[in-house]
Amino acid sequence: MTPGDLKLLVNANSRRGRVSVGPAVGALAAAGLRVTALVVTDSRAAEDLLRAEVERGAPWVVVGGGDGTLSHAANLLAGTNTALGVLPLGTGNTFARSVGVPLDLARAARVVAQGQTTAVDVGRVNGRVFLNSVALGLSAQIARSLDGDLKRRLGLLAWPAVGARVLWRHRALDLTLTSAGGTLRLHTHQLLVANGRYVAGPLRAAPGASVADRQLDVLVFGKGRLVSLLRAGIGWTLGDPALRFSTDELSVRTRRGQEWMSVDGEVTLGTALQLRVQAGALRVRVPRGFDASRV
Incomplete structure (x- = not known):
């Protein structure tokens, strides 16, 4: 060049x-x-x-x-x-x-x-690429309530500032998840499907997760009661995520019509998601000696 x-x-x-x-x-x-x-x-x-x-x-x-x-x-x-x-x-x-x-x-x-150029995985949801995560539930509602000025002023602190207001009026979701491992019916406040090791700034998805493991990590937070959501959230931040399973393909359907979902922070409404990992699809400039599987 x-x-x-x-x-x-x-x-x-x-x-x-x-x-x-x-x-x-x-x-x-x-x-x-x-x-x-x-x-x-x-x-x-x-x-x-x-x-x-x-x-x-x-x-x-x-x-x-x-x-x-x-x-x-x-x-x-x-x-x-x-x-x-x-x-x-x-x-x-x-x-x-x-x-x-x-x-x-x-x-x-x-x-x-x-640096060097290396290939990393991306996720795809209904055909569109995502790098970090797709979320349904509380975090999508929080993302929907954030505005640009607040994010510029508070940075990551904007999330808990808005989250405290959204939390108490948030209703749990009814979801059906289907993968090669079978079908799972959930009643939960939060579903998170992660591609990389990190999903929200410094918060890690799950031990061993990376952008080079050819897997999506599926995390479920709570069983429909706020106390179980809070318990799962605290456990996750302490390094004990509510990881249900890893998969390379996943179907998610809502059972009560349209729900808010966040795709790498961009919020939209939907009732059905088809997710899959596309291994090694994106070339990225990274530090010399970088090993994506060990970050």
């Missing part, structure tokens, strides 16, 4: 996006790369730019933003030879943690410039 060929795509709506374009360009320059910065505010423009990079055969493209921005980029880059360079500018920066990219801008830029 010659100087000037590398594109930096920055989401101006991410937590640090508006103020990070100059520092990001400077950090990449200090690491030995000259880039053309492309600042976008909507997903369609970002997709057009990424598609153009893939079509011209770019070896990699750098994306600056949060998990939602990276997830949308991965949806275009998965299955191609164009690798994703990560500059974490979001709130939780979950995917960056899962692939070992430092949260410090200068160090992340050095990974892009001097």
Whole structure:
């Protein structure tokens, strides 16, 4: 790659996006790369730019933003030879943690410039790529209640601030899960299907989970009573997740009509999900010596 060929795509709506374009360009320059910065505010423009990079055969493209921005980029880059360079500018920066990219801008830029390219798994839900997790229940309701200003001001603390308000009026879900292991009927406040090791900033999905294990980890929090939800949540944060099983494919159906679901932080309504892992589908710039299975 010659100087000037590398594109930096920055989401101006991410937590640090508006103020990070100059520092990001400077950090990449200090690491030995000259880039053309492309600042976008909507997903369609970002997709057009990424598609153009893939079509011209770019070896990699750098994306600056949060998990939602990276997830949308991965949806275009998965299955191609164009690798994703990560500059974490979001709130939780979950995917960056899962692939070992430092949260410090200068160090992340050095990974892009001097690291290695490796292949990692992605999840797919109804055909769309996700990097971290798909969630139904309480966390989706919290994500739906968050606004950009609150996330910019409080960062990860915005989640408990809003969660305390949402928790007491949240109703449990009735779900049917089907995988190669059989069918499971659930009454729970929270279902989480994770692709990587981390699912919400520094919170880990399950021991041994990684973006290179060719599996999705299915976690269930509680049995429909708030006290069981709280107990499961506390256990999870202490390293004892409510992991029911791991699978490479999963079907989820709601039994009471549409429910809110969060796909890498993007909230939508749905009644049926078809999930699967796509092993090694995404090429990513990672630190030298990085082993995704051991993060």
